[in-house]
Amino acid sequence: MTGRQTSQWQPVCNRTSLLAGQFIEFSLAGAGSGVTKSADTLPQRGFVFLDGTTPRAYLNQCPHTGIELNWMPGRFMDTDNLFIQCSTHGALFKPGDGECIAGPCQGDALTTLDVRENGEMLEVRLPE
Ligand code: FES
Numbered sequence: 001m002t003g004r005q006t007s008q009w010q011p012v013c014n015r016t017s018l019l020a021g022q023f024i025e026f027s028l029a030g031a032g033s034g035v036t037k038s039a040d041t042l043p044q045r046g047f048v049f050l051d052g053t054t055p056r057a058y059l060n061q062c063p064h065t066g067i068e069l070n071w072m073p074g075r076f077m078d079t080d081n082l083f084i085q086c087s088t089h090g091a092l093f094k095p096g097d098g099e100c101i102a103g104p105c106q107g108d109a110l111t112t113l114d115v116r117e118n119g120e121m122l123e124v125r126l127p128e
Helices: none
Strands: 010-014 023-027 045-051 054-059 100-102 112-118 121-125
Touching (some): 045 112
Antiparallel strands (some): 023 045, 045 054, 112 121
16 A cells, blocks of 8 residues: 555544543544654654633644644643643643744744534544
């Protein structure tokens, strides 16, 4: 097979179970089925949360080194609860678009996942 099977929508949680301030983590089905060994063969992880009332999802991957952003489950925000923060080197990302506004990857951005509501479920996929 060629290409990655990453454009499939996959359910991640019930819409009503996603509460303000809550981050739900998931593995992307089919992602990382890849090309090379090591990190590319591991399932890619993501997280979904409410930005105001809008559900948003990103890959859980700091653009700086590719490692996961959080060191505690479900904890992604800085102490002021304003920005998503990489726990390793402290880069700050805007929740609305994933842009890094401070840190070693300033000007770069988190990888945005597509999010949709399908019935009661929130579904995500890697953008095509
Ligand atoms: S790995 Fe996140 S800022 Fe360096």
